[in-house]
Amino acid sequence: MAPQATEPAPIGATDNLSIARAARLWPIEEIAHQLGLPGEAVEPYGRGIAKLDLSAMKALNGHPRGRYVVVTSMTPTPPGEGKTTTAIGLVQGLQRLGHTATVALRQPSMGPTLGLKGGATGGGYSQVLPMERINLHLTGDLHAVGAAHNLLSAMVDNHLHHRLSPELDPREIYWQRVIDLNDRALRHIVLGLGGRGDGVARQGSFEITAASEVMAVLALADSLADLRQRLGRLVVGLDREGEAVTAEQIGAAGAMTVLLKEALKPNLLQTLEHAPALIHAGPFGNIAHGNSSIIADYIGLSTSDFLITEAGFGADMGAERFFNIKCRASGLTPDAAVVVVTVRALKYHSGRHAVVAGQPLPASLLAEHPEEIYEGGANLLKQIDNVRAHGLNPVVAINAFPGDHPSEYAAIRDLAASVSVRAEVSTHVRDGGGGSQALAEAVAEAAEGEKDFRFLYSDELPLASKIERIATRIYGAEGVDFAPQAHERLNVWQRQGYGSLPVCIAKTHLSLSSDPTRLGAPAGWRLPVREVRLSAGAGFVYALAGDIRTMPGFSTSPAATRIDIDESGETVNLY
Amino acid sequence: MAPQATEPAPIGATDNLSIARAARLWPIEEIAHQLGLPGEAVEPYGRGIAKLDLSAMKALNGHPRGRYVVVTSMTPTPPGEGKTTTAIGLVQGLQRLGHTATVALRQPSMGPTLGLKGGATGGGYSQVLPMERINLHLTGDLHAVGAAHNLLSAMVDNHLHHRLSPELDPREIYWQRVIDLNDRALRHIVLGLGGRGDGVARQGSFEITAASEVMAVLALADSLADLRQRLGRLVVGLDREGEAVTAEQIGAAGAMTVLLKEALKPNLLQTLEHAPALIHAGPFGNIAHGNSSIIADYIGLSTSDFLITEAGFGADMGAERFFNIKCRASGLTPDAAVVVVTVRALKYHSGRHAVVAGQPLPASLLAEHPEEIYEGGANLLKQIDNVRAHGLNPVVAINAFPGDHPSEYAAIRDLAASVSVRAEVSTHVRDGGGGSQALAEAVAEAAEGEKDFRFLYSDELPLASKIERIATRIYGAEGVDFAPQAHERLNVWQRQGYGSLPVCIAKTHLSLSSDPTRLGAPAGWRLPVREVRLSAGAGFVYALAGDIRTMPGFSTSPAATRIDIDESGETVNLY
Structure with a gap:
């Protein structure tokens, strides 16, 4: 077991970009056609992207329902364990097995893309395309969420300014403003300064758009009418008598709905292997439920044998909310769950290594030490147990990295087997769907197998x-x-x-x-x-239950300082 | 001359909506095909809307250049005199005469649409469709301008926070933030409050997105490379030595360009009579030049016999900037100008009537009084003279309203003839292109006629x-x-x-x-x-030279309180 001095070159950001650039997209109408979507439900929005009209849902009523699979993970290291690539690899693997499969993902926030980490479109040979559009405006849904949110904010301050009824208490306004950027200077502001004509002075704040309750509403609404009602229920603050005041009372919910009409339509894209990908809504994974939209899942389940969706963070976070918030709102029941692990994350949970986001992994973490897998394995076993608490027996997906050692894979399989769970290595980043076929087989088998989905708690519990x-x-x-x-x-x-x-x-x-x-x-x-x-x-x-930041800040050297166009007009350093 | 007690019902907002709803759009690819645009330059963006790739410009090099016509007006009354409907009516009229003609317009701001006045898509039988998309997000260009602008703002405050070089003087930061809403409470704010980690406390402000210099840049750039350079030159404030600091020095210009790549592509739509309409960029008409984009005009002039564009406000404002700022930047020379007048505006300029935006016209203004036309005529004559100062002899378009009297039309013709200008009544709002054929003939004749376009001043003048x-x-x-x-x-x-x-x-x-x-x-x-x-x-x-508001406020009853969806999901009260 010779320790390795440096990390072997993984498939990195530059490769992602060159792989994406070399790919040939199919016309998005063809992807939609494969799903059996009626042509009138498909609205192209630039090359390789279409919005799906909600009539697609109606047109599909009565079609056979597909299997519903959620991809979650063990507790991640700061850089993450690759749930997105695994979900994308999985649909590609299922497709290679002859199934139709659609992946449903969240839209990445633009602020972080311009800040630290780049986007969230997968990696290597498991990517969704076109990368540049996904990572920036896509079809404008995030902007629409921001506009609807801030319309309500402006109307709240207008309500205060004109002293409309019910009279708001300026010290009890909870509805802040949002912007899709990392802008720490807007975390704490005083607004309404100037003269009599410039509003009422009070404290306020901006949060990142993904943290908007409007984003959570968009993700959880199951129809335009449901969206309208949820928006009406938003609580903006208290009146002088201490009673809650809603967006309905401010008179904003109708216009907010109209601003969100296009955004309510899911975005259809494709993976590198032309599997359908629905990218729709991106609520925060801590103050909100961190799952993509219910409507995208409905459409995917009506058109494919499998709908694979990713839930944010580990199984204690995104998957728990997927089961207890999203499935409760949708009425859908999941058929299988995948817990993504990596060798490095299991070894990290042994407590023997320090991992910092944005910095190279320590050499010690990359050396062959299967015993550390067992030391960190308590986390995996607990997260498996967390899935089982909802009546599903998960499949463990080992997201392979170039520095991994076979002995460590064996240790993970052994750990999983100790609780009767199947674990499969997946090399989807390097090999695309060809590298995730074993995982796809395991997931298909699990989805067909016995399960007894249940919520963790009843509605009635206080x-x-x-x-x-x-x-x-x-x-x-x-x-x-x-x-x-x-x-x-x-x-x-x-x-x-x-x-x-x-x-x-x-x-x-x-x-x-x-x-x-x-x-x-x-x-x-x-x-x-x-x-x-x-x-x-x-x-x-x-x-x-912690210090949760809802507005990030840029570092001394944000990604935005490197993103540019080259002489031929191609974008550089965006990934 | 019996005075009329009330204004006869004009074609109003409700009619606009029902006319728009009854219209059948042609596939936008068909509109593009008529223009001879290569298929690969056309990217559909939802029904009836496409973005035109800038390769369209290259592909068209060498094609015959069309006639370039600017639509301006006499000094308007608060509700405006109908330049947009006239420009739309004019392309429809030209089309009926057998010409190909494209209209280029600004994208309306969302804030005012949700506030007082409704959108800017024309009216009656001279509208551009689809109205709802144009008035709200369209293809997201305004959002992209806001994102690019605010990225620079966030990077400026980040620069200040981390004390990066060159060190900014927080009291000399000119680059504010923008939002596409009427939000008076953001006119004067203090930002950067909180703790050490939350930026540097200082005064700041939000303006409406249309007032962003980025919007003016988008309108004036003639290529992606030019956009990149202009963004680099933006001045954000002064450093500690009093030297100007640019967006290039902040490191933001590249990422801003990438955020604006899609927005730089003009949006192709169609009028009710399927004439091509390019809606692209919407800079303010006072602190900026108030004209739609140069790129849209290039494309229209390369593909049509006529490109008709509208310049904001009266001939002293938008047309003067069209001639001296926009044409200077583009190198294009106009072939004709149209000065839009109305009976009511001429009588208003007699000084005998008070007109307030949003309120019904006074009955006195609607009574037959041709002598008031002459009394108010000094304004028209001056605005005709203002066009002539640039070497063009304008055509006067009398935008007809239902309450007009023939004697008053005769007075306008008489006034115009006194300075050798042709004036034509245009009933395009009621009759579409059929109502503007006489105007179209006059414009075509003027465009073919003699002219000697010149700037009002040389570059060298201080x-x-x-x-x-x-x-x-x-x-x-x-x-x-x-x-x-x-x-x-x-x-x-x-x-x-x-x-x-x-x-x-x-x-x-x-x-x-x-x-x-x-x-x-x-x-x-x-x-x-x-x-x-x-x-x-x-x-x-x-x-x-006046008190110019760059951030409007909502009234006690903004349009947004009435905009909603009905039971079938159709939008109501947006127009």
């Missing part, structure tokens, strides 16, 4: 108990410590009729616990809930 | 003298009173090498003078210039 249920059963906490005000608020909402909503816990994604430095499957800890908030439009209550 | 030249020759002022600081700044820019730029004067559009209450052709006044600003990227200096 809000505080729902939070406790997730904390103890999923995170492995011994209990929850509510700040007194948080507990009080939950009781108020319980009395006001919001008690049947599901809950969303905003905590770090880097640990099963609320402390990002605690790896593996931490025990002997309690979840601190310092604040709770109501997303009445999206339809959940969220609890803050 | 900046202050350029402002004086416009004020005295076009506005009819006796001179210009510069605030001392304004004069000093002009001298500084002159020394720094900006002296060859054209100038743009921001004054009220409701009077030839700087006082909106002075009608007709005011004499005996001087233009006060209180401040001057440099738009180094767009390539002009602008002078503030």
Whole structure:
């Protein structure tokens, strides 16, 4: 077991770009045609992209329903374990086995793309195209969410300015503004300065667009009418009597709906191997549920043998919300779940290595040490258990990297087998669908197999108990410590009729616990809930169990300083 | 001459909507095909809309150049005189005469659409479709302008936060933020509050997106490479030594260009009579030049016998900038100009009536009084003279309204004939192209006739003298009173090498003078210039000669409170 001094060259960003550039897209109408979508439901939006009219859903009623598969992961390292590439590889693998399969993904935020990390369109030979459009405006859905959100913001301040009824309390306005950029200087502002004609002075804030409740609403709405009603329920603040004031009362919900009409139509694209990809909505994975849209899933399930979707962060986060928030809203039940792992993440969870996002992996992490797989394996076993808590037996996908050692794969298989779970190595980044066929076979088998999907908690369970249920059963906490005000608020909402909503816990994604430095499957800890908030439009209550940033900042050297065009007009350094 | 008590029902907003709904769009590929555009240059963006790849320009090199016609107007009343409908009617009329003709228009701002007035897609039987998409997001160009603008803003504050070199002076940052909404509470803000990690506290502001210099840049760029260079020249503020700092120095210009790549492609749509319409860019008509894009005009002129474009506000404003800023940047020379008038505007300029935007016209204005046409005629004669100052003899288009009296049309013809100008009544709103054929004939004749286009001033004329030249020759002022600081700044820019730029004067559009209450052709006044600003990227200096709002506010009852969807999902009250 000779230690390796440096990381072997993986398929990196430059390769992603050259692979993407060399690819030949099929006309998007052809992809839609393969899905059996009626031509009038398909609206091309530039090369290789179409919006799907919601009439597509109606036209498809009665068609056989496909298998519904969610891709989640063990607790990730800061750079992530490749859920997106695995989901894309998986549809390509299923396609090679003769199935029709569609992948449904979130739209990446533009701010982070211009900041640190580049986009989220997969990598290597498991990418969705065209990369440049996906990573920037796509078809403008994020802009529409921002416009609808900020229209309500402007109307709230206009309401205050003209002292319209019900009279808002300027100290109790919860509805902030959003922008799809990393702009730390807008985290805390005072607005309404100037003269009498320039609004009412008060504190305010901007968050990144993905954090908008409007984004969560877009992802959870199952029709235009449902969208309209959810927007009407958004709570913007309190009036002088302390009563909640909604977007309906401000008179904004209708115009917001109209602004979102195009955005409600899912975007159809294709993978490198021409499998259909639906990219639609991108809510935050902590203060919101972190899953792509219900409407995209409906369409995919009506048109394909398999609909593969990705849920943000680890199984304790995105998958838990997928099961308990998204499936509750949609009425759909999943048929299988995939837990993505990497050799490096399992070894990282041994606690023997430090990994920092944006920096090269430490050489020690890349050396052959199968025993570290077992040391970090508690995390995988817990996340498998988290999926099983919802009645599904997951498949483990080992996302292969060039530096991996066969002995370490064997250790992962052994770990998984110890709890009767199948684990398959997938080389989809290097080999496309050809590298994920074993995984695809395992997933297809799991989807056909026995399962007994169930929610983690009933609607009737009180809000505080729902939070406790997730904390103890999923995170492995011994209990929850509510700040007194948080507990009080939950009781108020319980009395006001919001008690049947599901809950969303905003905590770090880097640990099963609320402390990002605690790896593996931490025990002997309690979840601190310092604040709770109501997303009445999206339809959940969220609890803050950590310091969650809703507006990132640029570094001293953001990606945007390198992104440019070359002499032939081609974009450079965007990936 | 019996006075009429109420205004006869014109073709109003409801009719506009029902006419638009009843229309059957042709596939946009068919419109593009008629123009001889190569298929690969046409990218459909939803039904009835396509973006035109800039390769369309290259492919068309060597094709015969069409006639270039600008539509301007006399000094308008607050509700406007119908330049947009006239421009649309005119292409339809030209088409009926057997010519190919394309209309190029600005994209309307979303904020005002949601606020007071509805959109800007024409009216009656002279509309561009699809109305709903044009008035809201269209293909996202305004959002892209906002994103590019605000990326630079975020990078400026990031630069300040990390104290990057050159070190910015936080008290001398001119680059604000933008949003495409009416949001008065953002006119004056303090940003960068919070803790050490949340930026540097300073004053700031939001303007409406149409007021962004990036929008003016988009309209004036003639290629992707030119766009890149103009963005690099944007001045964001001063460093600690008082030197100008550019977007290039901040490192933002490349990423801004990439964000604007799709937006640089003009949007092809169609009129109700299937004439091609290019809707592209929408810079402000006062602090910027108020004209649609140069690239759209290039494409239209390469593919049609006539390219008709509209310039914002009256001939003293939009047309003057069209001639001296836009044509200077493009190198194109206009072949004809149309001055739109209405009976009501001429009578309004008699000074006998009060007209308020959004309120019904006073009954007195609608009564038959041809003598008032002559009383208000000084304004028309001056605006005709303003066009002639650039070497073109205009055609007067009388935009017909249902309450008009033939005696008043005769008075207008008589007035125009007194200065050897042809005036034609156009009923394009009621009759489509069939109602504008006489106008179209007059325009075609003028375009074929003799002309001697010239700029109003040479590049070499000093900046202050350029402002004086416009004020005295076009506005009819006796001179210009510069605030001392304004004069000093002009001298500084002159020394720094900006002296060859054209100038743009921001004054009220409701009077030839700087006082909106002075009608007709005011004499005996001087233009006060209180401040001057440099738009180094767009390539002009602008002078503030009035109180110009760059961020509107909503009223107590904005249009957005009525815009909604009905039970079948159709949009209501958007027009």
